[in-house]
Amino acid sequence: MTMKLLVIGNGMVGHKLLEELMERQPPGLEITVLCEESRPAYDRVHLSEFFSGKSADDLSLVKPGFFDQPGIQLRLAAQATHIDRQQKRVTTADGEVLTYDKVVFATGSKPFVPPIPGNERSGCFVYRTIDDLLAMQEWGKRSKVGVVVGGGLLGLECAKALRDLGLETHVVEFAPRLMAVQVDDIGGQVLRRKIEELGVTVHTGKSTVEIIDGDSAHQRMKFADGSYLDTDMIVFSAGIRPRDELARQCELGVGERGGIHVDNYCRTRDWDVYAIGECAYWGGKTFGLVAPGYDMARVVAAHLCALLERKQALQLPEFVGADMSTKLKLMGVDVASLGDAHGTTPGSRSYQFSDERRQVYKKLVVSGDGKQLLGGVLVGDASEYGTLLQMMLNGIELPESPEFLILPTPDGNAKPGLGVDALPVSAQICSCNNVSKGQLCDAVCAGATSIGELKAVTKAGTTCGGCVPLVTQIMKAEMKRQGLAVNNHLCEHFAFSRQELYHLVRVERIKHFDELLARHGKGLGCDICKPVAASILASCWNEFVLQKEHASLQDSNDYFLANIQKDGTYSVVPRMPGGEVTPDGLIAVGAIAKKYSLYTKITGGQRVDMFGARLEQLPLIWEELIAAGFESGHAYGKSLRTVKSCVGSTWCRYGVQDSVGAAIDLENRYKGLRSPHKLKMAVSGCTRECAEAQGKDVGVIATEKGWNLYVCGNGGMKPRHAELLAGDLDTPTLIKYIDRFLMFYIRTADRLQRTSVWRDNLEGGLDYLKDVIVHDKLGLADELEAEMQLVIDTYECEWKKAVADPQTRKRFQHFVNSHAPDSNVVFVAERGQIRPATSEEKRSRRIPASVVTE
Amino acid sequence: MEDVVTTNGWTLVCDLEDIVPNTGVCALVDDEQVAVFRIGEHELYAIDNFDPNADAYVLSRGLIGSLGERVVVASPIYKQHFDLRTGECLEAPEHSVRAWKVQLQGDHILLGQPAR
Numbered sequence: 019m020t021m022k023l024l025v026i027g028n029g030m031v032g033h034k035l036l037e038e039l040m041e042r043q044p045p046g047l048e049i050t051v052l053c054e055e056s057r058p059a060y061d062r063v064h065l066s067e068f069f070s071g072k073s074a075d076d077l078s079l080v081k082p083g084f085f086d087q088p089g090i091q092l093r094l095a096a097q098a099t100h101i102d103r104q105q106k107r108v109t110t111a112d113g114e115v116l117t118y119d120k121v122v123f124a125t126g127s128k129p130f131v132p133p134i135p136g137n138e139r140s141g142c143f144v145y146r147t148i149d150d151l152l153a154m155q156e157w158g159k160r161s162k163v164g165v166v167v168g169g170g171l172l173g174l175e176c177a178k179a180l181r182d183l184g185l186e187t188h189v190v191e192f193a194p195r196l197m198a199v200q201v202d203d204i205g206g207q208v209l210r211r212k213i214e215e216l217g218v219t220v221h222t223g224k225s226t227v228e229i230i231d232g233d234s235a236h237q238r239m240k241f242a243d244g245s246y247l248d249t250d251m252i253v254f255s256a257g258i259r260p261r262d263e264l265a266r267q268c269e270l271g272v273g274e275r276g277g278i279h280v281d282n283y284c285r286t287r288d289w290d291v292y293a294i295g296e297c298a299y300w301g302g303k304t305f306g307l308v309a310p311g312y313d314m315a316r317v318v319a320a321h322l323c324a325l326l327e328r329k330q331a332l333q334l335p336e337f338v339g340a341d342m343s344t345k346l347k348l349m350g351v352d353v354a355s356l357g358d359a360h361g362t363t364p365g366s367r368s369y370q371f372s373d374e375r376r377q378v379y380k381k382l383v384v385s386g387d388g389k390q391l392l393g394g395v396l397v398g399d400a401s402e403y404g405t406l407l408q409m410m411l412n413g414i415e416l417p418e419s420p421e422f423l424i425l426p427t428p429d430g431n432a433k434p435g436l437g438v439d440a441l442p443v444s445a446q447i448c449s450c451n452n453v454s455k456g457q458l459c460d461a462v463c464a465g466a467t468s469i470g471e472l473k474a475v476t477k478a479g480t481t482c483g484g485c486v487p488l489v490t491q492i493m494k495a496e497m498k499r500q501g502l503a504v505n506n507h508l509c510e511h512f513a514f515s516r517q518e519l520y521h522l523v524r525v526e527r528i529k530h531f532d533e534l535l536a537r538h539g540k541g542l543g544c545d546i547c548k549p550v551a552a553s554i555l556a557s558c559w560n561e562f563v564l565q566k567e568h569a570s571l572q573d574s575n576d577y578f579l580a581n582i583q584k585d586g587t588y589s590v591v592p593r594m595p596g597g598e599v600t601p602d603g604l605i606a607v608g609a610i611a612k613k614y615s616l617y618t619k620i621t622g623g624q625r626v627d628m629f630g631a632r633l634e635q636l637p638l639i640w641e642e643l644i645a646a647g648f649e650s651g652h653a654y655g656k657s658l659r660t661v662k663s664c665v666g667s668t669w670c671r672y673g674v675q676d677s678v679g680a681a682i683d684l685e686n687r688y689k690g691l692r693s694p695h696k697l698k699m700a701v702s703g704c705t706r707e708c709a710e711a712q713g714k715d716v717g718v719i720a721t722e723k724g725w726n727l728y729v730c731g732n733g734g735m736k737p738r739h740a741e742l743l744a745g746d747l748d749t750p751t752l753i754k755y756i757d758r759f760l761m762f763y764i765r766t767a768d769r770l771q772r773t774s775v776w777r778d779n780l781e782g783g784l785d786y787l788k789d790v791i792v793h794d795k796l797g798l799a800d801e802l803e804a805e806m807q808l809v810i811d812t813y814e815c816e817w818k819k820a821v822a823d824p825q826t827r828k829r830f831q832h833f834v835n836s837h838a839p840d841s842n843v844v845f846v847a848e849r850g851q852i853r854p855a856t857s858e859e860k861r862s863r864r865i866p867a868s869v870v871t872e
Numbered sequence: 873m874e875d876v877v878t879t880n881g882w883t884l885v886c887d888l889e890d891i892v893p894n895t896g897v898c899a900l901v902d903d904e905q906v907a908v909f910r911i912g913e914h915e916l917y918a919i920d921n922f923d924p925n926a927d928a929y930v931l932s933r934g935l936i937g938s939l940g941e942r943v944v945v946a947s948p949i950y951k952q953h954f955d956l957r958t959g960e961c962l963e964a965p966e967h968s969v970r971a972w973k974v975q976l977q978g979d980h981i982l983l984g985q986p987a988r
Contacts, residue, residue, distance in 0.1 A: 511937075541938040542894075542911065542943065543938070545937055545946035566892065569892050569895065570892060570895045572935075573935060574933045574935075574948030582949065584928065584949065585927075586928040586933075586949075829892070832898060833899060833900045833905075834898060834899050834908070835885045835899050835900055838900065842929050857927055
């Protein structure tokens with residue numbers, strides 16, 4: 019059997035349906051997708067991050083190649099305007115007619131704009147799509163003041179967006195408090211104070227009657243109480259309405275306040291028509307959250323596949339409603355609402371705690387017998403959300419005194435909470451992706467023993483991210499249970515993680531590996547722990563890596579200060595800070611490469627790599643490079659490689675800052691710094707980002723006002739965009755933050771863990787990193803900066819030291835008892851340079867290429 | 873240093889002080905490359921310098937360590953471990969190498985023949 023499936027809408031829920039279907043690969047399914055917007059599905063939950071640095075691409079939900087698969091067709095900018103259920107045909111705005119066997123409405127909702135005279139004036143916006151955001155951004159450039167109409171969840175998100183645009187921001191709410199649906203009176207007050215502290219003015223109980231021309235700004239909003247507010251732009255975010263106009267037109271049956279009637283399989287009264295997500299009306303309500311929408315998508319995917327495979331409908335999943343609890347961070351303020359937040363259940367009782375100094379408010383609603391949690395509100399600190407939600411959803415009996423669940427503990431330690439062991443295996447931990455505790459435990463058994471792997475395997479925590487702390491707890495508990503005991507021991511010689519070893523070295527002021535091994539290890543050490551120890555010792559004390567006590571710890575690359583290649587020869591990379599090099603410098607490099615018959619290539623980090631140097635040639639080559647003014651490029655070390663730069667404001671028409679100068683300063687500051695893995699940086703002189711700084715461990719992008727600092731990006735095998743740590747910094751602050759960031763990474767990362775993976779595994783994520791680096795929550799900033807200063811002050815060019823020291827120089831000899839070179843190293847000519855001979859070429863004993871030497 | 877062949881088939885290759893403790897060097901004996909390692913002050917081992925996994929003469933430049941009771945060197949190219957007592961390649965036994973006899977006489981390091 020074949021089935022022509024038409025999906026109207028490619029939002030988050032519509033796309034989830036497509037993913038579910040394509041994963042099941044049912045035979046005979048032909049899908050056509052109509053997407054009204056010009057870009058396919060993107061993450062609307064994190065829409066406001068568009069203003070804090072994320073691009074439309076970052077927000078995309080479409081995996082590369084998804085729509086290139088056979089059996090699926092996407093039409094962008096295609097709006098369905100008419101449906102003929104008898105003929106099973108849908109007409110688009112372009113007049114195209116598509117036939118279907120089954121059609122799914124995933125049309126979502128539209129913003130509700132209150133019917134205020136003047137609401138269509140220029141400078142009036144809604145906040146729903148990326149196009150809306152682009153329009154706001156454009157208008158925002160010419161504005162000083164912005165108003166959001168609506169103090170609900172979306173309205174406050176939108177206020178954050180306006181603030182990120184640099185506008186004086188107001189929120190106008192009709193109800194007497196913010197977030198009237200989710201939060202009670204006191205919670206609303208606490209939230210309001212918090213938000214006003216952030217520089218947003220809140221007006222509650224205000225009804226707008228008219229929008230007209232303003233005096234001091236583009237518009238004036240006139241309120242029912244006679245007052246007014248002048249503003250340059252207005253964004254309506256006063257709720258959403260289901261997009262059900264097509265359903266209304268073909269008489270499918272809609273709810274009182276909109277939404278298409280569906281049954282437990284998300285079928286409308288016409289069984290060939292389904293509706294899912296925010297446009298669907300089930301059990302007397304619509305669902306404005308992504309998790310229930312995803313649930314519906316899974317239900318419909320299963321139903322369609324069953325039809326195709328003619329399976330019995332008995333075993334099929336059904337949509338059974340959804341818990342509407344939510345937790346979010348609004349402008350950095352944690353807000354959570356659970357279940358019956360207002361205590362409307364007859365006989366229910368409540369417990370409340372408020373702390374006006376810290377501006378925290380917490381409320382629990384429990385059943386009359388005090389045994390069941392019915393709901394709650396958390397403002398200012400929502401750390402108990404995960405625990406409380408699981409207690410409520412799984413009906414776990416409350417302790418004798420439930421108030422202790424929300425009261426702070428006297429010693430400031432975390433509450434024991436409910437152990438994750440108390441959760442049933444079936445407990446749904448990630449509601450967005452429907453992942454149960456049992457599935458998480460199974461994945462841990464199968465080897466997913468880091469939070470990054472667990473997320474990749476199960477998808478838990480990959481949509482809204484609210485469950486990540488709980489997922490982490492479950493992972494650790496399961497690992498412990500299995501006797502994996504969260505074993506992060508470095509190797510058999512040290513029963514410590516890299517981070518623990520780092521602390522031991524620091525605290526006990528251990529200077530040498532022998533001492534470390536004698537005090538804390540066993541055996542001889544190995545190729546895992548020795549380079550780690552060498553790196554930690556260098557990060558802490560920065561002694562010469564080739565001095566007697568450290569030499570035997572170094573990997574071949576560090577031991578010979580060059581990169582070993584497949585044939586046992588080495589490559590040589592002199593430092594060219596920021597990618598800047600003088601003509602004389604280039605000539606010197608060229609002359610040296612020619613003299614020693616080296617193969618030369620330009621690297622991705624904007625410098626020159628010279629290949630094919632034999633061991634005994636390395637000191638000679640370096641003597642000449644040093645004489646020409648070059649220093650070690652540390653291409654061999656787990657250390658700073660390069661700081662790439664674009665040409666910047668000095669030459670470029672568009673540059674706003676001197677990116678080359680900044681890159682040179684940064685490279686000279688951090689050169690030689692040993693770290694858990696290699697480090698790459700870049701500086702771009704304007705937002706065009708020619709230096710590709712967002713693909714680097716540390717990326718700096720110039721703004722009109724200073725520098726934006728991005729961290730934890732990566733290219734390579736698993737590319738990751740860097741994230742904005744702080745914006746518009748002056749140069750001293752920028753350097754301070756980078757000092758802290760690098761030292762914090764060096765202190766806490768695992769062996770060979772790049773900053774991107776480190777960040778993915780960091781509990782608390784970017785917010786935590788900001789807290790530590792920018793807000794100095796751990797009180798570490800001074801210490802980290804001082805540690806960095808020591809490394810900077812003790813920098814020495816390793817090659818300068820090596821060539822001047824006869825003991826070290828002696829080692830650069832292939833044979834201990836002969837001056838002969840390694841006869842197995844053979845080169846042949848290719849494109850005018852040398853390359854290593856292949857084994858076949860060596861066997862046939864070709865004569866080494868005669869590349870001309872002086 | 874000149875090759876010195878002693879009467880009983882041992883070759884003097886270098887002095888103890890020529891090898892930094894816990895590292896290796898490569899010696900040339902009858903056109904063969906031999907990696908000689910020094911553990912601590914006086915413990916010596918020797919195996920072929922050739923790494924069959926990489927097709928390159930590099931084992932003397934590997935990191936020395938222990939795995940359980942074995943004393944091993946990790947190849948600098950692809951990091952396979954070779955047992956210094958036997959030459960066995962732990963990850964790929966088909967790529968094992970020969971172990972050589974080595975002894976210390978006074979401060980002199982003497983290489984014998986590969987163990988068969």
